[in-house]
Amino acid sequence: MPISAISMEESLAKLEKYKKEVMQEMKAPPELAAEDQLEIYRKMALIREFDTNVKDLWKQNFIYGLAHAYLGAEAVAVGACTALKKGDFITSTHRGHGHVIAMGGDVKKMMSELMGKADGYCKGKGGSMHIAAVDHGMLGATGIVGSGMPIAVGSALTAQVLKKDYVTICFHGDGGTNQGVWHESLNMSAVWNLPVIFLCENNQWAISMPYEKAAKNPNVADRAIGYGIPGVTVDGFNPFAVYEAVRDAAILARKGEGPTLIEARYYRYIGHFVADDERYRDTTTSKPWAESMDPVKRMREYLVQSGIADETRLDEIYASMAKEVQDAIEYAKAAPEPTAASLYTDLYSPEFIAKYGGE
Amino acid sequence: MSRIITIKQALNEAHMEEFARDPRIIILGCDVGIRGNPFGLTKGLLEQFGSERVRDTPISESAIVGTCLGAAATGLRPIAEILFSDWITLGMDQIVNQIAKIRYMFGGTINVPLVIRAPVGAGGGQAAQHSQSFESWFSHVPGLQVVMPITPYDAKGLFKTAVRCDDPVLFFEHKRGYEITGEVPDVGVDYTVPFGEAAVRREGTDVTIVAISIMVHKALAAAEALSQLGIECEVIDPRTIYPFDYNTVIKSISKTHRLIVTHESSRRSGIGAEIVSQVVEKAFEELDDKPVIVAGLNIPMPYNRTLESMVIPSDEKIKQAVLQMMDRA
Numbered sequence: 001m002p003i004s005a006i007s008m009e010e011s012l013a014k015l016e017k018y019k020k021e022v023m024q025e026m027k028a029p030p031e032l033a034a035e036d037q038l039e040i041y042r043k044m045a046l047i048r049e050f051d052t053n054v055k056d057l058w059k060q061n062f063i064y065g066l067a068h069a070y071l072g073a074e075a076v077a078v079g080a081c082t083a084l085k086k087g088d089f090i091t092s093t094h095r096g097h098g099h100v101i102a103m104g105g106d107v108k109k110m111m112s113e114l115m116g117k118a119d120g121y122c123k124g125k126g127g128s129m130h131i132a133a134v135d136h137g138m139l140g141a142t143g144i145v146g147s148g149m150p151i152a153v154g155s156a157l158t159a160q161v162l163k164k165d166y167v168t169i170c171f172h173g174d175g176g177t178n179q180g181v182w183h184e185s186l187n188m189s190a191v192w193n194l195p196v197i198f199l200c201e202n203n204q205w206a207i208s209m210p211y212e213k214a215a216k217n218p219n220v221a222d223r224a225i226g227y228g229i230p231g232v233t234v235d236g237f238n239p240f241a242v243y244e245a246v247r248d249a250a251i252l253a254r255k256g257e258g259p260t261l262i263e264a265r266y267y268r269y270i271g272h273f274v275a276d277d278e279r280y281r282d283t284t285t286s287k288p289w290a291e292s293m294d295p296v297k298r299m300r301e302y303l304v305q306s307g308i309a310d311e312t313r314l315d316e317i318y319a320s321m322a323k324e325v326q327d328a329i330e331y332a333k334a335a336p337e338p339t340a341a342s343l344y345t346d347l348y349s350p351e352f353i354a355k356y357g358g359e
Numbered sequence: 360m361s362r363i364i365t366i367k368q369a370l371n372e373a374h375m376e377e378f379a380r381d382p383r384i385i386i387l388g389c390d391v392g393i394r395g396n397p398f399g400l401t402k403g404l405l406e407q408f409g410s411e412r413v414r415d416t417p418i419s420e421s422a423i424v425g426t427c428l429g430a431a432a433t434g435l436r437p438i439a440e441i442l443f444s445d446w447i448t449l450g451m452d453q454i455v456n457q458i459a460k461i462r463y464m465f466g467g468t469i470n471v472p473l474v475i476r477a478p479v480g481a482g483g484g485q486a487a488q489h490s491q492s493f494e495s496w497f498s499h500v501p502g503l504q505v506v507m508p509i510t511p512y513d514a515k516g517l518f519k520t521a522v523r524c525d526d527p528v529l530f531f532e533h534k535r536g537y538e539i540t541g542e543v544p545d546v547g548v549d550y551t552v553p554f555g556e557a558a559v560r561r562e563g564t565d566v567t568i569v570a571i572s573i574m575v576h577k578a579l580a581a582a583e584a585l586s587q588l589g590i591e592c593e594v595i596d597p598r599t600i601y602p603f604d605y606n607t608v609i610k611s612i613s614k615t616h617r618l619i620v621t622h623e624s625s626r627r628s629g630i631g632a633e634i635v636s637q638v639v640e641k642a643f644e645e646l647d648d649k650p651v652i653v654a655g656l657n658i659p660m661p662y663n664r665t666l667e668s669m670v671i672p673s674d675e676k677i678k679q680a681v682l683q684m685m686d687r688a
Binding site for chain 1: 383385411412414416417419421422424425426427428429430431432433434435437452453456457461462463464465466467468469470501502504524525526554555602
């Protein structure tokens with residue numbers, strides 16, 4: 001049992017209170033056609049399948065090092081990225097697999113990267129924690145909490161200076177909100193009206209640190225007031241709620257009206273990373289509670305209830321996503337290992353390496 | 360045709376010319392715009408190129424360098440100015456964990472054309488937090504380049520190379536060097552100085568002195584005094600700390616067979632240790648004597664004028680080191 005364990009009743013009461021604060025009705029906005037809604041389900045299912053497999057592959061030693069799963073957060077990335085246009089950018093966190101999929105990245109290349117293979121997204125040099133799909137506008141995951149903040153600001157600065165129409169979403173976690181650079185980035189982008197959207201994936205836990213012990217004010221979005229920008233809290237278990245918030249923030253950003261801080265609340269019901277034993281918390285109440293909030297299940301129920309698709313159709317979609325992941329696993333297992341010849345490649349630009357080597 | 364200008368003027372011209380050449384170049388920093396930098400390095404830039412490209416920032420070093428990274432990754436060619444290099448510490452995560460590594464971590468899918476400019480160096484009673492030189496820290500981090508010009512010609516030419524290359528550069532100017540004068544080509548003559556090519560500032564046959572940044576001028580002064588005593592020193596200015604030109608150094612010691620390395624920053628784990636170690640590994644047989652490092656003392660810079668002068672290595676200290684090496688002390 002964790003040192004600061006509270007009773008099951010108390011724990012459940014807290015979770016129910018959180019649910020009450022967070023939950024917004026599932027309702028697709030009129031501009032999302034049936035096919036768009038199915039695409040949301042498809043991507044959420046793909047993330048679910050991908051990251052469910054990652055843990056097993058890690059246990060079987062196919063995946064080396066660290067990997068952080070996006071399970072339970074599917075509605076956030078997919079809802080947010082559905083509101084983007086081609087040419088928009090995102091920056092990611094250490095929990096980046098969902099962001100790659102939400103931006104339409106290739107799961108074969110991502111799985112190859114997780115297995116450290118030469119034809120992975122980062123040629124086997126980044127792994128899960130540094131997954132990047134720049135060709136899809138995904139500017140990369142980072143292993144340092146909060147450090148993606150100014151990178152997103154810089155991407156937005158390019159849009160402003162070169163008079164381009166794109167926006168940048170900066171995904172970050174509740175843990176990141178207490179880094180100094182988080183505040184610097186909000187302030188600087190606000191004062192310059194940069195087209196950036198700060199999307200806080202508030203899952204309530206920074207490894208063993210619950211947000212209530214990390215910040216006196218439980219509402220991340222309230223901090224927006226301090227920077228003179230809009231701040232909104234949305235249901236992070238609900239892709240439509242996230243979509244609408246990002247859509248509205250993107251309209252402001254493209255009009256030159258600056259950043260928005262969006263706090264999408266969900267709950268990390270899994271361990272922080274693949275091997276986390278979660279000794280710091282009691283999961284007996286939170287696990288079943290979180291499962292009752294499951295965004296993939298919720299989306300599926302919505303699609304059935306609203307008559308967009310029947311169970312059979314959704315089973316087919318889910319099965320095809322599961323197959324895509326299995327194909328990616330087989331592909332990655334067979335993919336070539338990088339060789340010593342690639343050690344120095346990409347340390348500097350090709351011109352530099354040609355002239356100076358890398359030593 | 361050429362003319363005589365200061366390093367300060369050379370850097371100002373380099374900024375003006377590069378901004379005119381490439382509209383993707385921007386600069387971010389505290390006091391770079393309306394004030395034109397405390398030393399006047401960016402004077403005129405705001406008026407000529409506007410506040411989109413010349414940005415006075417809040418005092419947020421981590422966001423300054425990190426924003427420059429994001430801008431570099433998406434198509435701009437940013438320059439970040441840190442008012443005093445001591446405060447680069449506030450941006451260290453972005454520099455060491457992001458800027459230096461992002462190209463490699465992401466398998467070469469991101470370009471990082473980014474220059475971080477900052478004044479280094481002591482002298483002037485600015486005490487412990489405004490006097491440091493961190494070239495060895497950044498030389499230690501794979502993925503970065505470190506440049507330390509100390510003539511107007513090099514300042515202008517190396518700055519242009521830095522701005523035009525696709526990899527991150529730490530560009531360190533010595534505060535006591537801004538008024539140093541020297542010959543540069545006429546305005547409008549575009550030239551660059553390549554990285555990784557040392558300059559032999561004085562030829563000699565007895566001792567090779569590798570001098571970093573401001574120490575080049577102190578080594579030259581020591582060499583002049585030693586020449587009166589019949590000792591001829593060869594003074595080498597590496598100009599760039601990484602990439603570093605060991606060939607020129609080894610060529611020199613194959614003639615002199617003696618090596619002194621001098622830098623202003625504190626001695627322990629300093630760049631001198633790396634230079635000596637590399638030379639010993641690469642050309643031990645050329646050395647007739649143990650190499651010597653003349654560097655700053657391992658203490659924070661004290662404020663008091665006399666104490667300060669004891670910490671900073673002087674031309675006299677270099678002279679004494681040479682005399683000792685030549686058994687003439």
